[in-house]
Amino acid sequence: MTSPEPTSCETAREWIEDAVRGKLDEPASVHLAAHVATCSACREAESDARRVRAALRDVAMPRCPEHVVARIHAAVDADGALRATGRAAPSVLERIAAWLAGATWRPVVVTAAALLLVVLLGDRRLEAPVPGAAAPRGAAQSGVFCEEDIDALLATMDLGDIGEEEARRAAEEACLAFAILARAMNRAAGVAETELIESLEVPVRRGVGSGMDHLPAPLHPSERAPLDRRG
Amino acid sequence: MTRASFAEAIEKHKDAVYGYALHILGNTEDAEDIVQNVFVSLWQKGGGLDPEGWRPWLLRVCRNACFDVLRRKKVRNWSAAASRVADKRAWGLAAVRGAADDPDLLELEATDAGRGAEHVEASAAASEALAAIRTLNEPARSVIVLRELFDLSYDEIAQTLEISLSSVKVTLHRARKRVRDALGEEMTT
Numbered sequence: 001m002t003s004p005e006p007t008s009c010e011t012a013r014e015w016i017e018d019a020v021r022g023k024l025d026e027p028a029s030v031h032l033a034a035h036v037a038t039c040s041a042c043r044e045a046e047s048d049a050r051r052v053r054a055a056l057r058d059v060a061m062p063r064c065p066e067h068v069v070a071r072i073h074a075a076v077d078a079d080g081a082l083r084a085t086g087r088a089a090p091s092v093l094e095r096i097a098a099w100l101a102g103a104t105w106r107p108v109v110v111t112a113a114a115l116l117l118v119v120l121l122g123d124r125r126l127e128a129p130v131p132g133a134a135a136p137r138g139a140a141q142s143g144v145f146c147e148e149d150i151d152a153l154l155a156t157m158d159l160g161d162i163g164e165e166e167a168r169r170a171a172e173e174a175c176l177a178f179a180i181l182a183r184a185m186n187r188a189a190g191v192a193e194t195e196l197i198e199s200l201e202v203p204v205r206r207g208v209g210s211g212m213d214h215l216p217a218p219l220h221p222s223e224r225a226p227l228d229r230r231g
Numbered sequence: 232m233t234r235a236s237f238a239e240a241i242e243k244h245k246d247a248v249y250g251y252a253l254h255i256l257g258n259t260e261d262a263e264d265i266v267q268n269v270f271v272s273l274w275q276k277g278g279g280l281d282p283e284g285w286r287p288w289l290l291r292v293c294r295n296a297c298f299d300v301l302r303r304k305k306v307r308n309w310s311a312a313a314s315r316v317a318d319k320r321a322w323g324l325a326a327v328r329g330a331a332d333d334p335d336l337l338e339l340e341a342t343d344a345g346r347g348a349e350h351v352e353a354s355a356a357a358s359e360a361l362a363a364i365r366t367l368n369e370p371a372r373s374v375i376v377l378r379e380l381f382d383l384s385y386d387e388i389a390q391t392l393e394i395s396l397s398s399v400k401v402t403l404h405r406a407r408k409r410v411r412d413a414l415g416e417e418m419t420t
Binding site: 053059 | 234237238241242245246248249250253263266267270271274275356357359360361375379380381382385400404407408410411414
């Protein structure tokens with residue numbers, strides 16, 4: 001038997017990875033054995049690799065539940081159906097519209113929940129900008145919906161038996177509730193409002209990339225027409 | 232990408248994505264949501280990805296999505312807390328030391344009541360090794376987990392964690408040494 005050729009440490013380390021997995025062929029194994037016999041660093045590296053590998057061999061890998069696979073396919077089917085209709089993914093307003101379409105009492109619940117949260121958090125000042133109210137530029141515009149937003153939202157709704165007046169009031173309350181909730185959460189968490197809005201996947205009306213390009217350009221608060229808040 | 236190839240991708244990589252999400256989050260419900268979102272992202276990306284690169288791409292998206300979840304939950308010490316729950320609840324380890332004293336763990340446990348019990352128990356040596364891995368910082372922790380538990384190649388690890396190949400090698404070497412030191416000399420093989 002001839003003596004194995006000199007092996008670099010870099011090659012030896014690659015062989016060690018295969019060796020501990022039982023994938024190293026015989027000639028390379030001979031070379032590796034010769035190398036580690038004379039190289040204490042690689043000998044130690046091989047020993048470490050073997051021992052860690054052996055210790056973790058009993059760890060059972062979790063298996064993804066089958067119902068998750070079904071959920072993935074259902075989500076992709078829904079995505080495909082959406083694309084087939086030529087529509088983009090629903091905007092936040094469309095999602096709110098879909099949510100509102102189910103029952104007229106929902107906005108009331110949201111409003112109540114938002115107000116309850118504000119009270120529980122001790123924030124009674126209700127600094128959230130409301131539609132139509134004067135508010136500073138910047139963060140205060142985040143999550144605020146103006147009258148055009150309401151119109152856009154209503155345009156996406158299938159009103160069915162719900163009267164337009166009732167639907168408009170419900171939409172206004174939902175938007176107001178969202179604004180209050182967002183501001184309350186912001187204050188409670190001490191996070192930037194833009195971060196909060198982004199984490200909620202709610203488009204922020206501040207120009208390019210807002211996700212609300214289909215809507216009219218953001219209005220300066222002073223340009224906003226007061227909403228007729230009924231009920 | 233055809234539905235057939237997409238289904239093949241799911242079948243081939245779903246366990247890895249789920250396991251990695253579970254490893255980071257320690258919560259089966261969140262992990263399931265992550266898996267769904269990751270694969271939907273793959274579908275939406277369409278044919279712009281080489282099948283050879285699916286696994287690191289999926290795991291990278293998974294990792295980023297998991298961090299988003301943790302940020303929303305305001306879990307700062309995720310590296311220790313999430314994995315302890317994952318190890319105990321989902322990865323099937325019976326003994327988890329120091330869990331009761333960790334407020335982050337308690338927070339996570341409150342969101343993960345009793346899930347993951349179907350997984351088999353790991354050995355004492357594995358428990359020791361995982362305990363040692365839990366003490367590692369990122370990216371060492373992910374490097375050794377992806378290598379030893381998920382069997383990713385150096386290249387795949389580098390792509391997943393978006394670090395260099397040399398960093399993977401050096402980090403893995405150091406991580407193994409730390410784990411071996413923790414295991415001691417009496418470990419049975």
